[in-house]
Amino acid sequence: MSRRADRLFQIVQVLRGRRLTTAALLAQRLGVSERTVYRDIQALSLSGVPVEGEAGIGYRLRPDYDVPPLMFTAMEVEAMVAGLRLLKAWGGGALAAAADPALEKLMAALPPPRRVAAQQSRIFAPEYLNHPAVREAFDTVHGAIGAQRLLRLDYIDAQQRVTERVVQPLGLFFWGNVWLLAAWCTARSDYRSFRLDRCRTIEILDEQFHETPDRSLNGFLRAVQPDMPG
Numbered sequence: 001m002s003r004r005a006d007r008l009f010q011i012v013q014v015l016r017g018r019r020l021t022t023a024a025l026l027a028q029r030l031g032v033s034e035r036t037v038y039r040d041i042q043a044l045s046l047s048g049v050p051v052e053g054e055a056g057i058g059y060r061l062r063p064d065y066d067v068p069p070l071m072f073t074a075m076e077v078e079a080m081v082a083g084l085r086l087l088k089a090w091g092g093g094a095l096a097a098a099a100d101p102a103l104e105k106l107m108a109a110l111p112p113p114r115r116v117a118a119q120q121s122r123i124f125a126p127e128y129l130n131h132p133a134v135r136e137a138f139d140t141v142h143g144a145i146g147a148q149r150l151l152r153l154d155y156i157d158a159q160q161r162v163t164e165r166v167v168q169p170l171g172l173f174f175w176g177n178v179w180l181l182a183a184w185c186t187a188r189s190d191y192r193s194f195r196l197d198r199c200r201t202i203e204i205l206d207e208q209f210h211e212t213p214d215r216s217l218n219g220f221l222r223a224v225q226p227d228m229p230g
Contacts, residue, residue: 007032008040012049012061017104019119020058029101063112072110074117080106082123089125090174092138134179137196138172140204141181145169150207151183154200162200167192168209170217182224184215191220 007030014029015021023037030037038055045051050062072080081103088099107115144151153165167183174180178195185192213219 004040008044011037011040011044013101013105013108015051015059015061016065016108017106018060020053020060022058023055026059072114074114077106077110077114077118078121078123081118081121082125085123086125089127090179091135092142093135094139094142096135131197134196137199137202138179140202141169141172141196144204145171147204148208148210150186150205150209152201152203152205153194155194156198156200163187165192165194166205167194168211168215170211170220182217182220184220191223193224 010030011026014026023034023041026037027034041051041059050065051059052062053059084099084103084106088096091099107118110118141151149169151167151169153167154162155165156162166186167181168186169181169183171182172179173182173193178197181194181196181199183192183194184190209215211217
């Protein structure tokens with residue numbers, strides 16, 4: 001798919017998921033100028049996509065322009081909307097940034113009655129109040145888990161002692177108002193959990209690891225339940 005074709009597809013997804021969308025918002029989302037957005041909107045209209053509105057006011061897709069309905073119940077839709085809102089407020093920076101486009105695609109795929117109900121959901125999440133470093137720590141740890149790379153932590157424990165740990169990151173858990181890293185600690189040769197807000201520094205090392213039955217997320221869960229905070 002060409003860059004422009006991909007951009008036109010993204011515009012349709014944004015328009016589907018919103019009631020009214022300005023050229024300024026589209027330009028910001030796509031990283032292009034508003035003039036480019038105007039040209040793209042014209043191209044969509046000429047190709048048969050029913051875009052309504054005009055420059056300076058905003059755009060939307062004609063209400064009857066829709067994809068086949070997904071078989072979600074009203075409660076399932078609200079659960080997804082609430083989950084995305086929570087992730088945007090409390091997740092790492094990368095996943096939080098992905099929440100809005102994901103919500104727009106969800107809205108675009110819903111039939112009109114379900115879309116209206118989802119837009120009227122009264123479940124919200126406050127903005128993340130902890131230090132922005134926690135968001136950055138989340139992104140670092142999340143990336144290391146996916147790449148199966150060791151992490152070096154400078155960690156402050158509950159007794160305010162500072163230690164350096166090299167760990168195999170296994171998973172991230174949201175524990176009330178803090179994120180915990182589930183890991184295998186090479187210094188202790190055992191499972192440990194680490195609060196992200198207590199990590200002074202987190203460094204991704206070059207060395208990779210592979211989960212084994214005795215050093216795995218399932219093994220961690222068996223070892224630490226029912227109480228996990230470290």
